[in-house]
Amino acid sequence: MGTSHVDVAALQDGFAGRVLLPGDDGYDRHRSVWNAMVDRRPAVIARCAGRDDVAAAVRFGRDHGLDIGVLCGGHSILGLPVAEGGLMIDLSPMDAVRVDPAARRAWVQGGALLGALDRATQPYGLATTAGNVSHTGVGGLTLGGGMGWLARRYGLSCDNVASFEMVTADGAVVRADATENADLFWGLRGGGGNFGVVTEFEFRLHQVGTQALLVDLYFPPEDAAGVLSGWRDLIGDAPRSATFTAWVGRTEDWPHLPPALHDRPLAAVGYVWVGDPDEGRRLLPALRDLGSPVAEHVRDLSYLDLQTMDDTVEGHRHRRYWKGHYFGEFPDDAVRAFLARGAADTDADTDADAACLPAAGLQAYGGAIADVADDETAFSHRGTLVEFVAAARWSDPAEDADRMAAARRYAASLEPFAAGVYVNALTDEGEPGVRRAYPREKLARLTALKNRWDPDNVFRLNHNIPPTARD
Ligand code: FAD
Numbered sequence: 001m002g003t004s005h006v007d008v009a010a011l012q013d014g015f016a017g018r019v020l021l022p023g024d025d026g027y028d029r030h031r032s033v034w035n036a037m038v039d040r041r042p043a044v045i046a047r048c049a050g051r052d053d054v055a056a057a058v059r060f061g062r063d064h065g066l067d068i069g070v071l072c073g074g075h076s077i078l079g080l081p082v083a084e085g086g087l088m089i090d091l092s093p094m095d096a097v098r099v100d101p102a103a104r105r106a107w108v109q110g111g112a113l114l115g116a117l118d119r120a121t122q123p124y125g126l127a128t129t130a131g132n133v134s135h136t137g138v139g140g141l142t143l144g145g146g147m148g149w150l151a152r153r154y155g156l157s158c159d160n161v162a163s164f165e166m167v168t169a170d171g172a173v174v175r176a177d178a179t180e181n182a183d184l185f186w187g188l189r190g191g192g193g194n195f196g197v198v199t200e201f202e203f204r205l206h207q208v209g210t211q212a213l214l215v216d217l218y219f220p221p222e223d224a225a226g227v228l229s230g231w232r233d234l235i236g237d238a239p240r241s242a243t244f245t246a247w248v249g250r251t252e253d254w255p256h257l258p259p260a261l262h263d264r265p266l267a268a269v270g271y272v273w274v275g276d277p278d279e280g281r282r283l284l285p286a287l288r289d290l291g292s293p294v295a296e297h298v299r300d301l302s303y304l305d306l307q308t309m310d311d312t313v314e315g316h317r318h319r320r321y322w323k324g325h326y327f328g329e330f331p332d333d334a335v336r337a338f339l340a341r342g343a344a345d346t347d348a349d350t351d352a353d354a355a356c357l358p359a360a361g362l363q364a365y366g367g368a369i370a371d372v373a374d375d376e377t378a379f380s381h382r383g384t385l386v387e388f389v390a391a392a393r394w395s396d397p398a399e400d401a402d403r404m405a406a407a408r409r410y411a412a413s414l415e416p417f418a419a420g421v422y423v424n425a426l427t428d429e430g431e432p433g434v435r436r437a438y439p440r441e442k443l444a445r446l447t448a449l450k451n452r453w454d455p456d457n458v459f460r461l462n463h464n465i466p467p468t469a470r471d
Helices: 027-031 051-063 115-125 139-143 182-188 223-235 275-279 284-288 303-308 332-340 350-356 397-417 430-437 440-453
Strands: 019-022 044-047 070-071 086-089 095-098 105-109 161-165 174-177 197-204 213-220 240-251 263-273 295-302 318-327 358-364 386-395
Touching: 019 223, 027 044, 027 332, 044 051, 051 086, 051 161, 095 115, 095 350, 105 115, 115 139, 115 174, 115 197, 115 303, 139 197, 139 303, 161 182, 174 197, 182 440, 197 213, 213 275, 213 284, 213 303, 223 240, 223 263, 223 332, 263 275, 263 303, 295 303, 318 397, 386 397, 430 440
Parallel strands: 044 086, 070 086
Antiparallel strands: 019 044, 095 105, 105 197, 161 174, 161 197, 213 263, 213 295, 240 263, 240 358, 318 386, 358 386
16 A cells, blocks of 8 residues: 655645645644544645545545545544555645524534534524534534534434535535435435545534533442432433533542542533523432532533533543443443443452543433434434443553553443444444444445445545445
């Protein structure tokens, strides 16, 4: 496959963006992604300025037999777009967002980050469903589904896409919406980057105002099982403006916790409310009735602050490994496994083992997510009660194996209760992971779509849906 000596003259001719080769100024910066474990060296980075650049890059990559990766925010945990020895189509210069407040629509280029979308819509009190960390890419998040604090009210990010503009594997530009290329429109809402390069998303916007409320009640993990079961039982009746959350892990020197609670294992239950905070506070008594927390964090904040509050803790340049599950039910045994964080045997654990245990979060689904029939979009498992993500973060490469083993052990302890996984939470599960993300009939339909739109599997650096092999 490709080497570091690809002749890029043909690509550079008429290319409006910048083509970077190993050794060029900026090459190392632009091959770096969110997860510091990713250290791959593309032969060519094509920093595209528009859809014509994207089309030229796709054709160039194919002509030269290069593996092609497509980069938006660079937040896929494995850094999928960074093609070792291949071509990385870097969409990040394509980050424009145009808003029509009267029509409640936003047109978002394929390389934009979530923060750009939120910042462009919030001056009008508008928003659409986006993820919880503003430096995540609109591209990867939306194509895989797109879970966020507005999803229970307005559906996933992908449910709010009115149309896509896409560059195909042949370098043609097509549009997909409910009537034009409707098969592709179905597949792009949850099927990931398997079918082409999306150069523009058209989103529906909603009048959500600018206010939000954050609630977290903290408990020692050993006292939290009953609380967490009670929290789970409240999810079914929760208003759609509320997204229930839970967390377990080791605290840091967070200013919202007293110093005595820094650097110790804790669990939290709570919710995020988008809208009038006083209305959101009405849910608090039900949560407080579950037990006596060691600390409470209840905070009014702007929607924009909500959307950026985890930007630092979820920042770049750390080593990372994630494991995810979807749960249709979350029985008490799952609650206990969640709180144990995959510790093999608590009594036998050494401090070093305990320090390796990942933190994990739960986020409630339901509401508008479940209003959409499961076969309406490629996104699957709409009946999910809660999503689980175990997120390991560390900095010393010597800890890589232990950290990843601990996260795998944790996920394995919960797997018996799980019913699938979110494609955007997959890491190195490979084909079995893709089969967990999409039920069999969905995968058959996605494969047929792949056969039609990308029969040569040009777009394979993703959670891949391979085409049917041709004779
Ligand atoms: P990239 O690594 O740039 O892209 C990932 C893949 O997406 C690429 O390999 C490509 O196949 C495809 N792709 C990206 N853009 C395009 C495009 N324009 N056209 C075609 N293909 C494209 N998910 C949620 O649903 N909700 C959350 O709140 C959430 N929070 C997160 C927070 C953090 C800190 C992280 C790291 C991830 C989070 N995720 C969340 C998961 C996230 O949705 C995925 O990691 C997603 O892949 C990130 O998209 P990206 O564009 O940043 O990634």
